[in-house]
Amino acid sequence: MKVRIDPDICQGQGRCFSIAPGLFGFDELGNGVVIGDGTLQADTLALAQLAQANCPEHAIFIEE
Amino acid sequence: MTDNPVKDFATDWDHSDSQWVADPYPIWEDLRERCPVAHTERYGGGWFPATHAGVSKIAKDTDNFTSRTVVIGNGRPTELDLPAPIGLAPPITSDPPFHAIARRLILPAFAPGPINALEPMIRELCIKLLDGLDGQDVVNAGSSYARYIPPSVIRGMLGFPEEDIEQFLEFVHIILEGIDHPVEERLEEFAPVEAYFTKQIEEHMDNPRDDLTSYLLNAELDGQNLALEHVFGTMVLILVAGIDTTWSAIGSSIWHLANNPADLARLVNEPELMPVAVEEFLRFYAPVTMARLVKEDMEYLGCPMKQDDWILLGFPAANRDPDVFADADRFIIDRAENRHVAFGLGIHRCAGSNLARLELRIAIEEFIKRFPTFELADAESVTWAPGQIRGPRNLPIRILS
Known part of the structure; x- marks a missing residue:
């Protein structure tokens, strides 16, 4: 499983990198970015899903 | 406040009606079930979507709605009244495509990196304000605490002299009180503000330093420094958008804790809950509603909208929509x-959201550290700000320990 942020949808609400700072960071404008290639392990999947469930813009995608 | 009370908010809503100001939540619940887009002939005509879906659709639709003005009044500035393409207070009053340019200029200054660096300064400020309240049985958490935090932070960020704080607070008052005055009147009221800001801008031109004023003066568009009216407009935006908003959020959160001792005890005993609690304060007591204008006559969400009709984007109403939030009308301090959508949705997401969160978190942390138990001293005397920014202004709190 991999997590990605769609940069066209992200508006920098800032929820993902607060909830899961190990998975997400931010760019110079404050928009969310995935750290590394976004591959999720069993223990980080739940955290990514929590970030997804808190993104007001629905910009986070978790895919096979 | 209006002297013509509303009888039916579905057909005649008014966000300055005393019933709406005192407790808007039952009104919005009723509208969500009955409308869900309410109409009014007041202010020259307008619409209020009460659901999350309606608010979200309009907030993201910059083709059919303009942000030329975002505060409801009886008049409407035409495009010719405002400096084009900048608008009065870029980027909040800018539309695409200029919006993205103006927004890109200011976002780096409000990104988490530079904002998080302000934490020690904000904490010190809160501690100093609390020192001033020490020993009192009843403190006014609105007018003596929450009200001072955002202006002091923004004065510091702009790099205006600390000894000018009283004058600065007076300017904030002028700007916020006159927000729905007609454009010409507003320009007149602005004269002393403009004179002071111009002096500060000139002083920063002579002595550039590491603050927001120098940042804006150094910013470039197409290889050119920003027009001074753009710098000025953005400074005004920062004042208008960054002060009574956050002050309201801080006040509402303290009001909640004063009314809900179990939540207060949990926050005192489990300080690690603070980040999720801050999001729930923001959901439940979202202070800000923003306006749009309809660009052209059209049928939209089943409503016959006319050009220049107002749209009041009720982000606080969207936050109570049971279609999106389980137990929407319950405050759940550890809601996972x-x-x-307290900071809006789409391209106009509050640029200062990282700062607002930081101020709110520190203000509450320090308040409950100093006063671990407290209650409302006089519930009847609590007053809520009317208009588009909701929060308690008079907030007498009895300190119990």
Whole structure:
């Protein structure tokens, strides 16, 4: 499983990198970015899903 | 406040009606079930979507709605009244494509990096304000605490002299009180503000330093420094958008804790809950509603909208929509899934959201550290700000320990 942020949808609400700072960071404008290639392990999947469930813009995608 | 009370908010809503100001939540619940887009002939005509879906659709639709003005009044500035393409207070009053340019300029200054660096300064400020309240049985958490935090932070960020704080607070008052005055009147009221800002801008031109004023003066568009009216407009935006908003959020949160001792005890005993609690404060007591204008006559969400009709974007109403939030009308201090829209949605997401969160978190942390138990001293005397920013202004709190 991999997590990605769609940069066209992200508006920098800032929820993902607060909830899961190990998975997400931010760019110079404050928009969310995935750290590394976004591959999720069993223990980080739940955290990514929590970030997804808190993104007001629905910009986070978790895919096979 | 209006002297013509509303009888039916579905057909005649008014966000300055005393019933709406005192407790808007039952009104919005009723509208969500009955409308869900309410109409009014007041202010020259307008619409209020009460659901999350309606608010979200309009907030993201910059083709059919303009942000030329975002505060409801009886008049409407035409495009010719405002400096084009900048608008009065870029980027909040800018539309695409200029919006993205103006927004890109200011976002780096409000990104998490530079904002998080302000934490020690904000904490010191809160501690100093609390020192001034020490020993009192009853403190006014609105007018003596929450009200001072955002202006002091923004004065510091702009790099205006600390000894000017009283004058600065007076300017904030002028700007916020006159927000729905007609454009010409507003320009007149602005004269002393403009004179002071111009002096500060000139002083920063002579002595550039590491603050927001120098940042804006150094910013470039197409290889040119910003027009001075753009710098001035953005400074005004920062004042208008960054002060009574956050002050309201801080006040509402303290009001909640004063009314809910179990939540207060949990926050005192489990300080690690603070980040999720802050999001729930923001959802439940979202202070800000923003306006749009309809660009052209059209049928939209089943409503016959006319050009220049107002849209009041009720982000706080969207945050109570049971279609999106489980137990939407319950404050759940450790709510794990909380997709609230307190900072808006789409391209106009509050640029200062990182700062607002930081101020709110520190203000509450320090308040409950100093006063671990407290209650409302006089519930009847609490007053709520009317208009588009909701929060308690008079907030007498009895300190119990």
